Amino acid sequence: MKITRTFAMPNSETFTIPPIGDFVKRYLTTSTISVDPFARNKTWFTYTNDLNPDTSAQHHMDAETFLHMLRDNEVAVDIGIFDPPYSPRQISECYKSIGLTVGMEETQNGRLYKRVRDALDAIMKPGGVVLSFGWQSAGMGTGRRYEVVEIALVNHGGGHNDTICMAERKLPPVSDLFSPSPTESGKP
Ligand SMILES: C[S@@+](CC[C@H](N)C(=O)[O-])C[C@H]1O[C@@H](n2cnc3c(N)ncnc32)[C@H](O)[C@@H]1O
Numbered sequence: 001m002k003i004t005r006t007f008a009m010p011n012s013e014t015f016t017i018p019p020i021g022d023f024v025k026r027y028l029t030t031s032t033i034s035v036d037p038f039a040r041n042k043t044w045f046t047y048t049n050d051l052n053p054d055t056s057a058q059h060h061m062d063a064e065t066f067l068h069m070l071r072d073n074e075v076a077v078d079i080g081i082f083d084p085p086y087s088p089r090q091i092s093e094c095y096k097s098i099g100l101t102v103g104m105e106e107t108q109n110g111r112l113y114k115r116v117r118d119a120l121d122a123i124m125k126p127g128g129v130v131l132s133f134g135w136q137s138a139g140m141g142t143g144r145r146y147e148v149v150e151i152a153l154v155n156h157g158g159g160h161n162d163t164i165c166m167a168e169r170k171l172p173p174v175s176d177l178f179s180p181s182p183t184e185s186g187k188p
Contacts, residue, residue, distance in 0.1 A: 141168075
């Protein structure tokens with residue numbers, strides 16, 4: 001696993017931060033179909049969504065609902081982006097800024113991350129890569145059968161939290177590991 005650490009000034013538009021934008025673009029060059037369910041104004045991806053209707057995303061839905069819509073339309077992607085609000089406070093600010101009421105349940109970032117990661121996993125192709133950004137490195141995780149291929153720490157100086165950037169590759173389903181090879185199954 002590759003681990004790097006660089007310095008860059010903070011910016012709420014994550015991919016505008018040069019080393020983070022470069023990290024995303026490097027993986028995107030290997031992609032044919034990509035999705036960003038928390039896109040804000042970044043239009044680099046095949047399918048984009050952001051809850052805030054004042055952003056330039058193609059759709060303005062809750063991220064989980066958007067990903068379920070793609071799943072129901074049988075979309076499968078090879079790059080998934082996961083750049084949500086990083087804290088309960090950021091979730092609360094986002095919801096309030098667009099006139100939505102927020103209770104305890106909505107502001108729990110762990111709950112948001114779990115439901116959106118599950119929905120993202122459902123449309124990821126085996127061998128595809130999820131790029132996650134935030135203040136912790138839980139990622140998609142081994143429980144969903146992802147292996148970490150790269151971590152890039154971006155330090156913002158002073159009292160700022162680092163942005164932790166992670167690339168994780170989706171492993172083949174367990175069933176594929178036990179299916180017979182062509183020779184074992186008698187096929188030439
Ligand atoms: C960290 S920002 C994304 C920044 C973006 N990657 C960029 O480089 O500019 C998170 C975005 O998620 C959106 N958001 C917050 N909660 C959401 C939800 N439940 N569903 C979809 N989008 C949401 C916010 O409006 C915000 O634009």
